[in-house]
Amino acid sequence: MPPPSDIVKVAIEWPGANAQLIEIDQVIFSYVYFPYSWSLSGSDQFALRYADGPQLYITEQPHDCVLPLQARAARQLLERVQSHGMDLSADITFATEFINIEGIAVLARLVESGTHFGEMLAFTLTAFLEINGPWIVSWDLISFSFIKQISNYVNQPMVDVSILQRSLAILESMVLNSQTQYQRVAHETTVGQLIAHLQVSNQEIQTYAIALINALFLKAPEDRRQCLKIISKHLRSIILNHVIRGNRPIKAEMAHQLYVLQVLTFNLLEERMMTKMDPSDQGQRDIIFELRRIAFDADSDPNSSNSSTEKRKAMYTKDYKMLGFTNHINPAMDFTQTPPGMLALDNMLYLAKVHQDTYIRIVLENSSREDKHECPFGRCAIELTKTLCEILQVGELPNEGCNDYHPMFFTHDRAWEEFFCICIQLLNKTWKEMRATSEDFNKVMQVVREQITRALGMKPNSLDQFKSKLRGLSYSEILRLRQSERMSQDDFQSPPIIELRERIQPEILELIKQQRLNRLCEGSCFRKIGNRRRQEKFWFCRLSLNHKVLHYGDLEEPPQGEVPFESLSEKIPVADIKSVVTGKDCPHMKEKSALKQNKVISHFILLSKEEYCIWTDGLSALLGREMSSELTRSDLDTLLSMEMKLRLLDLENIQIPEAPPPIPKEPSTYNFVYHYG
Numbered sequence: 001m002p003p004p005s006d007i008v009k010v011a012i013e014w015p016g017a018n019a020q021l022i023e024i025d026q027v028i029f030s031y032v033y034f035p036y037s038w039s040l041s042g043s044d045q046f047a048l049r050y051a052d053g054p055q056l057y058i059t060e061q062p063h064d065c066v067l068p069l070q071a072r073a074a075r076q077l078l079e080r081v082q083s084h085g086m087d088l089s090a091d092i093t094f095a096t097e098f099i100n101i102e103g104i105a106v107l108a109r110l111v112e113s114g115t116h117f118g119e120m121l122a123f124t125l126t127a128f129l130e131i132n133g134p135w136i137v138s139w140d141l142i143s144f145s146f147i148k149q150i151s152n153y154v155n156q157p158m159v160d161v162s163i164l165q166r167s168l169a170i171l172e173s174m175v176l177n178s179q180t181q182y183q184r185v186a187h188e189t190t191v192g193q194l195i196a197h198l199q200v201s202n203q204e205i206q207t208y209a210i211a212l213i214n215a216l217f218l219k220a221p222e223d224r225r226q227c228l229k230i231i232s233k234h235l236r237s238i239i240l241n242h243v244i245r246g247n248r249p250i251k252a253e254m255a256h257q258l259y260v261l262q263v264l265t266f267n268l269l270e271e272r273m274m275t276k277m278d279p280s281d282q283g284q285r286d287i288i289f290e291l292r293r294i295a296f297d298a299d300s301d302p303n304s305s306n307s308s309t310e311k312r313k314a315m316y317t318k319d320y321k322m323l324g325f326t327n328h329i330n331p332a333m334d335f336t337q338t339p340p341g342m343l344a345l346d347n348m349l350y351l352a353k354v355h356q357d358t359y360i361r362i363v364l365e366n367s368s369r370e371d372k373h374e375c376p377f378g379r380c381a382i383e384l385t386k387t388l389c390e391i392l393q394v395g396e397l398p399n400e401g402c403n404d405y406h407p408m409f410f411t412h413d414r415a416w417e418e419f420f421c422i423c424i425q426l427l428n429k430t431w432k433e434m435r436a437t438s439e440d441f442n443k444v445m446q447v448v449r450e451q452i453t454r455a456l457g458m459k460p461n462s463l464d465q466f467k468s469k470l471r472g473l474s475y476s477e478i479l480r481l482r483q484s485e486r487m488s489q490d491d492f493q494s495p496p497i498i499e500l501r502e503r504i505q506p507e508i509l510e511l512i513k514q515q516r517l518n519r520l521c522e523g524s525c526f527r528k529i530g531n532r533r534r535q536e537k538f539w540f541c542r543l544s545l546n547h548k549v550l551h552y553g554d555l556e557e558p559p560q561g562e563v564p565f566e567s568l569s570e571k572i573p574v575a576d577i578k579s580v581v582t583g584k585d586c587p588h589m590k591e592k593s594a595l596k597q598n599k600v601i602s603h604f605i606l607l608s609k610e611e612y613c614i615w616t617d618g619l620s621a622l623l624g625r626e627m628s629s630e631l632t633r634s635d636l637d638t639l640l641s642m643e644m645k646l647r648l649l650d651l652e653n654i655q656i657p658e659a660p661p662p663i664p665k666e667p668s669t670y671n672f673v674y675h676y677g
Contacts, residue, residue, distance in 0.1 A: 095131050104131060108146045118160065125166035139178035147174065147181065151188035161202060168208035175215040182219045191216060191231050198238050203248055210257040217264045225268065232265055233413045240410045255403035262405045263398045269416060270395040272343040277335035287349055288331050292319045294352045295363040322367030324376030334378060340385035348381045350417040351424065358421070362428050375431040376438070384427055387449050388420060407461045418463055423452055426470050433475040447478055476634060483637050496656055501644060508639045512632055516618040521545055524615065525558045527605040540568060547622065548574050580619045
């Protein structure tokens, strides 16, 4: 016989006993334990709850038979708060009930009264912060007297650390969640007052102080935000000396706040970045004229000229072309694209005025070249400014959880401008290393972006360290890193690929060896060193075609073509060469007494680094030694990569197995073989 529909069986459990199935009429009860020190005690810690309907509980107290347990807890907490006790719950139902019965107002009045201090006040602020924080509460309802009291705790020179920490956190939440309260907090607590909290030894206080400063920066209106530039210079110095260069390691939350401050500081550039140049604005046009004057006519008066207007126009057009502007007639048009807008012109003017020698050198060095390899300064500066804005995310909001701050940007009041000046010199250097033309402009910019990004990733502590990192990231080094990263990918680390590379490498090395020996057979011109280390005449050396003899002889000047063996009167048999020494080990680099004791066969004073690598490799190959020059490593990487790609071309998008497939067993018979008749 089936049980009645209004009767159910439910498992009921309690500590120290096994669960039992009990038939219960209409309602389902379950055991509940409420583990709060201020909660129900004794048998009241056990309650039976309705499974259906609202979250109601039945206790042994007759008047509590349908009381929501969280509501009961909230009321008891409120009573304890009002009687100067403190406890807190993170339960959302409890918090909602506590707010509904105006518990927040009670906490606020306790703070406003100013009669509580020490641990009691710290607990009150903690309760207010945690109840108010995670759940949606209108911060606009908080009274001005409460804000004033909290700001007073922050502005006091001596206040308990726990109270100061919670006060800073409350003000930050107000600023971020209410524009109305931002106005009040900004009036009561200024960035200048918060800077004092950055000079303490407690990193937690420093972190909360920077978080509040960031909130004030983030919510500030546009006109007020620009005024913060003056404060940010002093702020930068304090953060550098007391936080970044402090004796304590930077924790994750502090790193995030420094990153946020960095982003907000760079965002002050957004207005100029998004401002187009007005070609009809004479003041803006004068800036371009100043760039021309500094580069080509530094001592002239821009308002005086004896030449006609047409001649001056023609002269200016020529100068603007040499400056590298795209529009030679009206270079103002180059700054009408946003981004980077007027920010690019600001950067160029800073370079021209603050680093005038560098600016003039870059412009004149490229304007005097006629081989189509000139680097257009104007165009490069504009594109570089845009690239730097993208790298540093100028104009974008900070990312939650990101800790990517750069200490070097806190070391200089004009960090952005100095950063640009370093990078424009890098661009000019990379352009020359790549022997680029105007058609290679985008390719050069990609390499420069990679150089800057890699250097920033090394987290240099200063702008000088940033320069040093860039010096180690030449174009050839970028190519090597790219190749190394490609080779380190999973596909290139599989055993079959490694084995193939090991088999190919000796062939590539033999190819490099033959190329070096062929270059020695062609010969090279060297400078000759006299007894007083004075550069005198030249001499020429060639390897015989059978690779057994070095022919050399004196020359009055470097040859224009091939030097025949007949004109080289001296010989050195390769078999007589005992060793090849370089650098400081060379006899002519030692003292005179050492020179007299050594039998010097010949000094190879080469005219270029490439020739040096070729001759050291070639002589090492003749002596049966390893070729270890930088050029050999570079050539090996390049040629090996090319050969690997060619051999694997047909296997693109095909998964190469880790091990060769097993050889099938020999068939039992060969009856399947078909014989043609």
